[in-house]
Amino acid sequence: MPVQNGMLLVEVPLHPQLDPDSEVPLYQQLHRYFSTLIESGSLKRGERLPATRELAGLLGLNRTTISAAYELLEADGLISGHVGRGSFVAGVSVQPAGGLDWHALLNDSHVHSMQASVAGEEVISFAFSRPSEELFPIADFRTSCQEVMATHDLASVLQLGSPGGYEPLRQYLLEAGRREGVVRTGDDLVITSGCQQALDLARRVLVRPGDRVLLEEPVYPGLKNLFLEAGGELTGIPTRADGLDVAQLERSLATNRVRLIVVTSNFQNPTGTTLSRRTRETILRHTRQAGAILIENDIYGQLRYIGDPLPTLKEMDSTGDTILLRSFSKVSFPGLRIGWAIGPRSVIGHMMAAKHLSDLHSDQLSQAVLLRFAVSGRLEAHRGRMLKAGAERLKAVLAACERYLPAGARFTRPEGGMNLWVQLPEPLDAGELLARAQRKGVSYLPGKYFAVNRPEAGSLRLSFAGLTPGMIEQGVGILGEIFSSELERVRGSRNREPAPAMV
Secondary structure, rough: OEEEOOOEOOOOOOOOOOOOOOOOHHHHHHHHHHHHHHHHOOOOOOOOOHHHHHHHHOOOHHHHHHHHHHHHHHHHEEEEOOOEEEEEEOOOOOOOOOOOHHHHHHHOOOOOOOOOOOOOOOOOEEOOOOHHHHHHHHHHHHHHHHHHHOOOOOHHHOOOOOOOOOOOHHHHHHHHHHHOOOOOOOOOOEEEHHHHHHHHHHHHHHOOOOOOOEEEEOOOHHHHHHHHHHOEEEEEEEEEEEEOOHHHHHHHHHOOOOEEEEEOOOOOOOOOOOOOOOHHHHHHHHHHHHHHHEEEOOOOOOOOOOOOOOOOOOHHHHOOOOOOEOOOOOOOOOHHEEEEEEEHHHHHHHHHHHHHHHHHHOOOOHHHHHHHHHOOHHHHHHHHHHHHOOOOHHHHHHHHHHHHHOOEEEEOOEOOOOOOEEEOOOOOHHHHHHHHHHHHOOOOEEHHHHHHHHHHHHHEEOOOOOHHHHHHHHHHHHHHHHHHHHHHHHHHHHHOOOOOOOO
16 A cells, blocks of 8 residues: 555546536536445545545546535545545444434435535636626625614514515515516516526426426536426527527427526626527527527626627517526625526416525525615616726737637637637647646636537636736636647647558
């Protein structure tokens, strides 16, 4: 047994058979692989597992995937982590006499905690689609908190409330929606813990096992995984420069009994693309003809840096049946977790009932603070600063991609939002190159994590909103050097291959 610095090292060859096309996330597959090794005795108590960076490089995975698998193993009691030393095999978890075997009971669960983040060694991370903390108006937010704390009705704010949300904020959002034309006579609104909970409530109410669900391809993994968990049969509709491939959408609707369609109208995550007006009209027409439910995710709509805004699908829908999801997370403070859904009153009523079963009601204090932040004018002033900073960051990332990415690389050119999509020239694999980028201090998310049916090895997402223009240029410069050198190496090795004999 090899020993290093007094620690036993794993000497078992690690060759997990991971399937990137599986509906089971890679971190769960890796968790099951290590669980089997530990429970079979192949990995023994006291052995140290490879560091997350080392194993990510060995397997060609993102370190977040390795970290998530290790967290599950630690939660199962199979390994223990020690700061500065690593993760060690703790052996098969032992249940108290007469206790439940939680490992066996949870082994087939589709739901796992995933709190992993990109490790701190990476100083330039394009992996997170979130605003920069440097732009947060802390003083203005603190003032809003103090004003709420000083109100005469603070006790009612701190009391249990409606599952629909803090009523003054709900009325504020309803009135704003009426002015915009997205709230009609038959509509209602529910406040949620971010857009993710709104999606979760919608799928609980609307989707049953076996229902066909159409999603954008590529798509935000958190959205995809929700509908997989619901037992939906997912079909990915390719995303083009002006949004969904409407020809493919029409074919899918014609050949399948589709229950639900989920689209992002503005600055889609991960591609940054926006549905053109014509595409929006076509989507609405095909959806009505098919009798399907349409959910419009507009979480990035308030972050347009250039160009003119388009009406939402909800506003354009003459039937009023479209369900619109929005959030304050991207334009204000993600940590407040305040989103909302607008739709026909019957649907919203069922979503409120599902929400009541889950959490009784949302945090009214944070909603009261956000409302005060908005009505005082501070939110709009903050949004103005966000738009200015976002425009600078978007300009920087587009210029850097133009300057540093290798010839043959393609990338989207969004007019807002927080993300753009890069397609590297063949045969480059963004997943395999990630470990090399991380060693240089740069991180991103490979495209395979956003796939529904068609993984693209050469694709990746760059989330630029949380970085300064200087960091963006430096980071894309490093990536460009890595991609270009690998492309040169691969093409050089091909050119050196002997020519086939002439017979």
